[in-house]
Amino acid sequence: DAGITQSPRHKVTETGTPVTLRCHQTENHRYMYWYRQDPGHGLRLIHYSYGVKDTDKGEVSDGYSVSRSKTEDFLLTLESATSSQTSVYFCAIRPSGQHYGYTFGSGTRLTVV
Amino acid sequence: DAKTTQPPSMDCAEGRAANLPCNHSTISGNEYVYWYRQIHSQGPQYIIHGLKNNETNEMASLIITEDRKSSTLILPHATLRDTAVYYCIVREVQKLVFGQGTRLTINP
Numbered sequence A: 001d002a003g004i005t006q007s008p009r010h011k012v013t014e015t016g017t018p019v020t021l022r023c024h025q026t027e028n029h030r031y032m033y034w035y036r037q038d039p040g041h042g043l044r045l046i047h048y049s050y051g052v053k054d055t056d057k058g059e060v061s062d063g064y065s066v067s068r069s070k071t072e073d074f075l076l077t078l079e080s081a082t083s084s085q086t087s088v089y090f091c092a093i094r095p096s097g098q099h100y101g102y103t104f105g106s107g108t109r110l111t112v113v
Numbered sequence B: 001d002a003k004t005t006q007p008p009s010m011d012c013a014e015g016r017a018a019n020l021p022c023n024h025s026t027i028s029g030n031e032y033v034y035w036y037r038q039i040h041s042q043g044p045q046y047i048i049h050g051l052k053n054n055e056t057n058e059m060a061s062l063i064i065t066e067d068r069k070s071s072t073l074i075l076p077h078a079t080l081r082d083t084a085v086y087y088c089i090v091r092e093v094q095k096l097v098f099g100q101g102t103r104l105t106i107n108p
Helices: none
Strands: A003-009 A011-013 A019-025 A031-038 A042-051 A054-057 A066-070 A072-077 A088-092 A108-112 B009-013 B016-023 B032-038 B046-052 B062-065 B070-075 B083-090 B104-106
Touching: A003 A088, A011 A019, A011 A088, A019 A031, A019 B046, A019 B104, A031 A066, A031 A072, A031 B016, A054 A066, A072 A088, A072 B062, A088 B083, B016 B032, B016 B083, B032 B062, B046 B062, B046 B070, B070 B083
Parallel strands: A011 A108, B009 B104
Antiparallel strands: A003 A019, A019 A072, A031 A042, A031 A088, A042 A054, A066 A072, A088 A108, B016 B070, B032 B046, B032 B083, B062 B070, B083 B104
């Protein structure tokens, strides 16, 4: 979607290796989110950020860490990838003010073998 | 955040109005109702949101009952491109929590 990009779009990695996914926005929005989507589970929130260096956990944060050193980038790191982290990862952004819609990226398909 | 209940699937004929129901009987006074959809494997797309009053935009209309315990998303003239999973979400705080949604299939 315009204003938000995710990279890479696809990645295959081996169990035990570190992986970093990047979410980049050009909208200067305050809030950024990482979700994962798996069959039978829908979209589940991993971590979110409400400002530079301000992050919090979502419902499925175990095994993941995040960093936001500047407004435009929100990084999701799998310190030691496991097969259970094979999923499609979506980033989303939202401006300040509670009642705006989220804008989602196109997703990153990660396969851990 | 309040829990929502949606039918798992619905069908609608192309050109007809698609009416997607959502129950949110435990909604609190400050919680808004949001609708998103996800087409195939794309990222979810924001459609519309509302608090008490009915809302309309270029994509859809949102009808919220007076007691706010249920709502209906209306796609007035459904096209094949409206085939997607539709999510009804209610929230007050900063996080958006998705349920299973309704898989809407528009048939030619």
